[in-house]
Amino acid sequence: MTLDRKLEWDWFPGVVPENVVLDDTTHVETTYSFQLFRSAAPEAVRLGRGSSIYLGVMFDLGPVARVHVGDFTLMNGSRIICDSEITIGDYCLISWNTVLMDTYRVPISPAIRRTLLEQVASHSSRRVEPAEQARPIAIGNGVWIGFDSIVLPDVNIGDGAIVGARSVVTSDVPPYAIVAGNPARVIRQLDPESSRRAVAEAVQRFNVSTLLQ
Amino acid sequence: MNAPADLPIAGHWVHGPPPPNVSLGAGTIISGELSFKRFRATSKGALIIGANCTMDGVHFAIESQGRVTIGDYCYFTNALLLCELELRIGRYVMMGWNSSIADSDFHPIDPAERIADAIACSPLGSGRPRPAIAKRPVIIEDHVWIGPNATILKGVRIGEGAFIEPGSLVTRDVPPRARVLGNPAQIIGEVP
Numbered sequence: 438m439t440l441d442r443k444l445e446w447d448w449f450p451g452v453v454p455e456n457v458v459l460d461d462t463t464h465v466e467t468t469y470s471f472q473l474f475r476s477a478a479p480e481a482v483r484l485g486r487g488s489s490i491y492l493g494v495m496f497d498l499g500p501v502a503r504v505h506v507g508d509f510t511l512m513n514g515s516r517i518i519c520d521s522e523i524t525i526g527d528y529c530l531i532s533w534n535t536v537l538m539d540t541y542r543v544p545i546s547p548a549i550r551r552t553l554l555e556q557v558a559s560h561s562s563r564r565v566e567p568a569e570q571a572r573p574i575a576i577g578n579g580v581w582i583g584f585d586s587i588v589l590p591d592v593n594i595g596d597g598a599i600v601g602a603r604s605v606v607t608s609d610v611p612p613y614a615i616v617a618g619n620p621a622r623v624i625r626q627l628d629p630e631s632s633r634r635a636v637a638e639a640v641q642r643f644n645v646s647t648l649l650q
Numbered sequence: 651m652n653a654p655a656d657l658p659i660a661g662h663w664v665h666g667p668p669p670p671n672v673s674l675g676a677g678t679i680i681s682g683e684l685s686f687k688r689f690r691a692t693s694k695g696a697l698i699i700g701a702n703c704t705m706d707g708v709h710f711a712i713e714s715q716g717r718v719t720i721g722d723y724c725y726f727t728n729a730l731l732l733c734e735l736e737l738r739i740g741r742y743v744m745m746g747w748n749s750s751i752a753d754s755d756f757h758p759i760d761p762a763e764r765i766a767d768a769i770a771c772s773p774l775g776s777g778r779p780r781p782a783i784a785k786r787p788v789i790i791e792d793h794v795w796i797g798p799n800a801t802i803l804k805g806v807r808i809g810e811g812a813f814i815e816p817g818s819l820v821t822r823d824v825p826p827r828a829r830v831l832g833n834p835a836q837i838i839g840e841v842p
Contacts, residue, residue: 444788461659516747516798534748536798536816543830545841547793547811551742554723558677558702587799587817605817619817619833626841 444468457482462619462649473497473564475564485510485527486649493533497597499540507578509550514584519541519570526578528597533584540571577612579636586621597632668693672710675701675722682707682728691716691733700724700741708745716753720748721792729796732756743790746816751805754785758777791826 438444442452444465451468456479458466458536463484470490474481476498484490485508493514498505502519506512507527515531517523519536525531542565553568572591576582580594583602588594594610601617601624610616613627668674669686671694678699684837688711691697696712699705700722707728712718716733721741731737745751757767757820763781770778784792786805790796794808797816809826818835827841 444680459788460838515753518747518798526815534799536747538798538816541797543795545813547742547795548839550744550795551723551793554742554744555724557704557725558723563679563725565707585799585817602834603817605815605833607831619819620831 438465454481456474456480457484459484460486462486464491466490466492470494471496476500476502479526480502480505482506482574488512499542502571512596520567520569522573523576524573524578526580528579529576530581532582532586535582535584536587537576538588538590539574539590540567541569544568544569560644573608597629597636651811667695669694672697675703677702678705680705680708685710688712690714693717718744722765727798730801733782735785737790738787739791740794740810742793743796744794745796746800748798749800749802751788751790751802753788755783755804793798812827813840 438453439570442459447467449467449469451471453468454471454474456635458480460584465633470600474496478501481498481503482496485506487509487601488506489511491513494512495516497518498504498514499520502521504517504519504523506525510525510529511529512531514533515535515537518540519641520540521538523539533594543553557563557565574588575593577594577596579597583601586604592606592609597613598610599615600621604617604621605619613629614623615625616622617624665743667751669689671691673695678701685708687711691712692714695712696817697714697718699720701720703724704718705726708726709730711732713734716735718731718733718737723741724739724743726745728747729745732750732752732761750821758764758781766781769775770780788802788804789807790837791810793807793811796814799816800818802820806823808824811827811828812824814820815831818831819833820835824830829839829841830836831838
């Protein structure tokens with residue numbers, strides 16, 4: 438990132454917003470990802486060391502939203518619709534056309550939505566302001582989310598879980614579970630104890646603390 | 651209504667005016683470079699959009715005989731409308747990012763017919779007629795909300811005020827004010 442918060446390789450003529458925290462080990466492919474970003478929160482987006490945010494990721498963040506991404510996490514085309522807080526751990530792999538949403542943004546009641554749509558049409562920005570209580574999402578470490586999957590508001594996904602392609606995750610996923618389907622169900626459960634040990638060994642083997650220095 | 655500075659409005663299309671058989675109501679905004687990339691409709695009034703709509707990055711993939719009508723105050727974000735016959739969308743309908751509606755199977759179900767179709771569609775198939783393909787109109791009534799990544803298939807009628815959860819695949823009619831989720835979409839509740 439240059440001093441004026443542009444990306445040297447960027448095809449889009451944008452800047453990285455001031456309240457997006459990253460360092461020179463983070464790769465952001467394009468500032469187009471911040472086109473719908475309008476959070477004024479401090480550290481509204483924090484990208485971990487060695488994380489990469491590829492083309493197609495869209496940070497659609499409301500006025501007070503915060504998204505925190507861990508180290509070595511790779512995102513490649515996620516629509517992040519956030520009005521409260523979405524936390525994503527370390528070593529996560531998040532695939533194409535996934536939707537992570539902590540809010541529906543509009544109420545389920547048609548009458549209120551009608552008033553909202555009339556207000557939206559009278560504003561030049563045409564932005565839908567948050568009109569619904571957002572409920573945070575927490576994704577643990579080492580989670581793999583398959584393409585076209587959706588994580589709905591108030592969902593927690595445990596460490597090491599796998600979400601199969603095209604799943605819709607409507608409720609919490611236990612650590613080291615494999616879920617799939619719409620709505621997503623547990624289709625397999627790995628042993629948390631031995632998985633945790635193997636993960637700790639892998640972190641040791643790759644000398645992660647040295648990589649992060 | 652004045653045109654917002656950063657978005658093109660009816661008649662001020664980024665790549666020139668919309669096709670002549672498209673009619674847009676006052677205060678309706680269409681943005682996105684690919685909106686009419688797959689627009690092949692030839693009939694008069696093939697796409698009629700009411701007033702005060704926001705059509706952001708919507709693909710109007712309307713085939714030669716297709717007709718799409720959209721009511722007032724609709725708000726679509728990167729939706730895909732695939733139409734060979736008819737899509738009738740009411741007022742105050744919202745469609746989320748990457749959602750889609752199709753009124754056709756696009757190809758026949760019968761395996762032999764599908765071979766005929768593959769040949770007819772190929773670069774060597776010039777002039778060969780395509781086999782008959784199932785098409786049925788899709789009707790979306792007023793105040794329906796369609797979540798991101800949801801898909802609505804042919805012949806479906808979605809009743810007034812229904813709430814289609816993100817990622818749903820809707821293969822059957824949805825009663826008014828029902829809340830549906832899943833593949834295939836099932837009723838999980840009611841809109842209060």
